[in-house]
Amino acid sequence: MYASPGLTEREVAVLKVWLGCDSKVEVGVRLHIALGTVNTHLTRIRDKYSRVGRAAPTKAALVARALQDGIVKLDDL
Template sequence: MLTPAPAGRRADLAPREKEVLLAWLLHDNKDDVARELEISTTTVRTHLQRIRDKYAAAGRPATTKAALVARAIQDGLIDVNDL
């Protein structure tokens, strides 16, 4: 069972990064995310890389989409029922 991350170990994601992360978790590809958020696919990739970098800096690496799902659940950004 996953436990919430201690407050000091959370990645400090900006509101837009959270928005991109949640959209990415609910879509099959970055192009769909880009269309929904009206940004370029390159911008989606940039946000996701920054999110991964922030998780790595917090000592909680998330190199795969599955790991990003786990981090989002741990941080209370999404519930497993939302997926």
């Protein structure tokens, strides 16, 4: 069992969309939020994972964490 980072619903939503997109700009367009807001959410997500000892400095690492936590499934990617 992995330590939960305690992501908010919005952080989970941003993470799911970002994992399925090619760019952060596309995430912003899909969620109707500014690029800066996308970056803020991703920074907070990474910080939360780091605080529980599960660093995720790259998109690939976030994919691994999201899979481990059941946020996404391989079929979603």
